[in-house]
Amino acid sequence: MTQQKPVTQQPAAEQATGGDELSLSAIPALPAALAPARSALGDFLRAHAVPEELAADAVLATYEAIANIVEHAYPAGDGTFDLHATYTRDVTLTVTITDHGTWKTSGPDPASRRGRGLQLMRSCSDDAEIATTDHGTQVHLQWSCSRSATPDDEQAG
Template identity: 45%
Template structure:
């Protein structure tokens, strides 16, 4: 029996996933689950899906925590695109990142982890928000 989270092998998944949710940790989790479902539908390798899930979740959580100071409400956009031999995922917030507190030895590993997991990462901060773009070359990742 197939679970709700398992893709139907007869379905042709859309090449693009685009979702917007509120910038809250529970919404970041919902976006992560939607990305994993989309990646499974594209039959990406389990190892690649794990890398996608962790890197993208780090970007989502960073945006939810840092882009909207205090009780400011905002949104997170998740955009994933699968084309030929490339998967590209962007996480965009529309807020302003607050100044970073003094270093905490238990925190601050999200961005280095994103760089480690993705084949290429670009972080672009503007007055209108921050976009984290993560790219994976499928030729570097074996299929299951």
């Protein structure tokens, strides 16, 4: 069972039984909440010894998703988002970000340096899916963590 805790200023990494899940709920969609949410994810990944390069990609893609929520999901005012991460050692890392706002359908503007967040999320992850409904948006990011055997591994085993 995953423990969830409302987040205000600084989200604390609430971990489920076994410590393989991070669940942050009701994070205010405000710029001040981004760094604490990003830090909680980083702490979770470090605690599970997720390889540094994979962790950096996961934090960057997740930060892009939550920054988009703050900027675009709630044009009429306050809102919240949830962040859920699951790590299965040597198999997968999954991060799901959910908001209850609206979706902005425009893509990159060639005349602007903006509008490339989805490309960034897709480039940083093995799989990125965005699902939108009348009730909000869910961004699902996934990375493969499985190791292929190296000659050193085979000799050691």
